[in-house]
Amino acid sequence: MPNICVVGSVNMDLINRVGHHPLAGQTVRATATDYAPGGKGANQAVAAARASKDGKSFLVGAVGSDSWGLQLFTSLQASGVDTRGLVTLEGDTGLAVVTVDAAGENTIVVVPGANALVTRQHIETMAKLFVQCDALVLQNEIPREVTLRAMELAQQNGVWVLWNPSPLENVDEELLKLTDLLVVNQTEAAYFVNHPVADVAEGEAAAQALCQQGPAVVVVTLGVKGVAYADVFGNAETVPAFSVPVIDTTGAGDTFVGAFAVAQMEGRPDALRFAAAAAALTVTRPGAQAAIPTRQETEHLLKTGGLPDRQGEQGW
Ligand code: RIB
Numbered sequence: 001m002p003n004i005c006v007v008g009s010v011n012m013d014l015i016n017r018v019g020h021h022p023l024a025g026q027t028v029r030a031t032a033t034d035y036a037p038g039g040k041g042a043n044q045a046v047a048a049a050r051a052s053k054d055g056k057s058f059l060v061g062a063v064g065s066d067s068w069g070l071q072l073f074t075s076l077q078a079s080g081v082d083t084r085g086l087v088t089l090e091g092d093t094g095l096a097v098v099t100v101d102a103a104g105e106n107t108i109v110v111v112p113g114a115n116a117l118v119t120r121q122h123i124e125t126m127a128k129l130f131v132q133c134d135a136l137v138l139q140n141e142i143p144r145e146v147t148l149r150a151m152e153l154a155q156q157n158g159v160w161v162l163w164n165p166s167p168l169e170n171v172d173e174e175l176l177k178l179t180d181l182l183v184v185n186q187t188e189a190a191y192f193v194n195h196p197v198a199d200v201a202e203g204e205a206a207a208q209a210l211c212q213q214g215p216a217v218v219v220v221t222l223g224v225k226g227v228a229y230a231d232v233f234g235n236a237e238t239v240p241a242f243s244v245p246v247i248d249t250t251g252a253g254d255t256f257v258g259a260f261a262v263a264q265m266e267g268r269p270d271a272l273r274f275a276a277a278a279a280a281l282t283v284t285r286p287g288a289q290a291a292i293p294t295r296q297e298t299e300h301l302l303k304t305g306g307l308p309d310r311q312g313e314q315g316w
Contacts, residue, residue, distance in 0.1 A: 002265035004048040004258070005058035005130035007123065007150045008041020009115040009141030010076075010086070011094035012068040013288055015250070021101050035068075037075045038096050038288040039115070040139040040166060043251045046289045047258025048137065049080035051278060051298065053266075057258070058133065060085030060126045060150075061142065062114040064093035069114070079289065085126040089114045094141075104246035104283060110141065110167070118142045120149040131157040134265045135181070137257060139164045140171060151178035160265070163215075164257045177214040181264065183257050184210075189220045200238050203228035208236060217264070219272070221256060227276055239272045242280035242301065251288030252279045259298065270302070277301045281308075 016030040037046075041061050048057035059081050063069030069088050076083050092113040100106045123146055130136045136154040138147050138161070147163075154161050155178055162181040165171045168188050176182070176192065189197040189206040192213070197206045203220040207230035210218040220228045226240040259278035263271035278298045284307060285291035293301075293308075300308040 001052065001054050002134040002262060003056075003058070003132065004052065004135050004137060004261045004265065005060065005085070005133040006041050006045040006048065006137040006258075007060040007130070007142070007147070008044065008137070008139045009039040009094055009112075010042040010059070010061050010063050010072055011039035011096040011110065011115070012036075012072065013038030013096045013098050013250070015098045015100060015287065017100050019102050021099060021105075021107055034287070036287045036290055037072055038098070038251065039094055040141050040164070040254050042072065042076060042081070043254035043288050043292065044137050044139065044164070044258040044261075045076065045081045046079045047255040047278065047292050048262050049258075050292050050294045051259040051262040051274075052295065055080040055295075056082060058082045058085055058129050060123065060129060062087050062089045062118050062122070064089060064091045064114040066093055068093040075289070082129075085129045087122065089117050091117065098250055100248050100250060100286075104248050106248070106250045108250075112141070115142050118146050120146055122146070123150045123153065127153045130154060131159060133159055135160040135162050135261050137162045137164070137261050139166050139257075140169065141167065144170050144175070148175060148178070151175065162257065162261050164253070166253065173213065176210075179215045181217045181219075181261075182210060182215040183219045183221065183260060185221050185253060186223070197222075200225055200228060204230065204236055204238060219260065221253060221279075227272055229272055237272060239276050242277055244280045244284050244307065246283045248286045248291065249283050251291055252282045254288065255279045255282040255292050258292075273302060274298060285310075
C-alpha cells in the first residue's frame with residue numbers, strides 16, 4: 001500500500017456564499033458564511049487519506065497557537081491524516097477568505113500565518129516521516145526554500161516528488177527540475193511553457209513540452225475540458241471531465257492531486273480517471289475538506305457514472 005506524505009499549508013477557511021463576486025469597489029451581501037478546514041497542503045493530505053486503501057496519509061506543516069490550530073489538528077486526525085509532522089507555532093493559524101458565487105466559482109485571499117513560519121530546519125527534522133514514503137506532495141503556500149529543501153531530501157532518498165505549483169507565485173525552474181510528477185492547471189501550464197493553454201490540444205502540447213523540463217510525468221488539468229497527460233516515455237492521454245452539478249469548486253484541484261498521488265503510486269491504469277472522478281465529486285458539495293470523497297465514493301462514480309449516496313458511505 002503506498003504511503004503519501006504532504007508538505008504544505010494548513011488554513012482555516014472563512015467561506016462566504018454570494019450571488020455574484022463583488023467588482024472592485026463594490027460591496028455584496030453574503031447569503032451564508034462558515035468556517036471550515038482548508039489549506040492546499042491539508043486538503044491534499046485529506047484527499048490522499050480518503051483515496052487510499054488504508055485511509056491514511058502524512059502531513060508536515062504548521063498551525064498557530066490559537067484555537068483554530070487545535071481544531072485543525074483534530075479534524076485532520078479524524079480524516080486519517082498522521083499529524084506527527086505538524087507543529088504549533090506561536091501566532092495565528094493560516095486563514096483563507098473564500099468567496100463562492102452562485103455558479104460555484106471561487107476567489108481566495110490567503111493570510112499565511114503559521115504557514116509562512118515553516119523553516120528548512122523543520123523539514124529536516126521531519127524528513128524521517130517522508131523519506132520512507134512512496135511520494136512527497138508539495139504545493140506553493142509555504143516558503144519557497146522550504147519546498148526546495150523538502151524536494152531535495154525526497155529526491156536524495158528515492159521518494160517521488162509530486163509538485164502542484166499553486167498559487168502561482170515565486171516559482172522557478174529549479175523547483176521544476178526536482179519534480180517527478182507535475183500537476184498544473186491551465187494558467188500554471190501557460191506560465192511554464194510561455195504561451196496560452198486554452199484547450200485540450202494545447203494542454204496535451206504543454207504536457208509534452210513540460211516533460212522536457214524535468215518532470216517524468218505531467219498532468220494539465222483543464223476544468224470542464226478534462227485532463228491532459230504526458231510522460232517521458234512518450235505516452236500521452238486525455239480524459240474528459242465528469243459531468244456533475246457544480247456547487248463549489250473549492251478544493252477540487254487539491255482533491256485531484258491527492259487522489260492522483262495515491263492512484264499513480266498504486267500503479268492504477270485508470271489513475272487519471274480516478275483522480276478526475278474524485279475531483280468531480282468534490283465540486284458537487286460545499287467546502288474544501290468536507291467535500292473530498294472517500295475511495296468508495298470515487299469508485300462508485302467510476303463504476304456507475306452516478307453520484308454516490310453520501311449518507312450511506314463510510315466516513316460521513
Ligand atoms: O485550494 C483551495 C484552498 O486554497 C482553500 O482551502 C484555501 O485554504 C486555500 O489554501
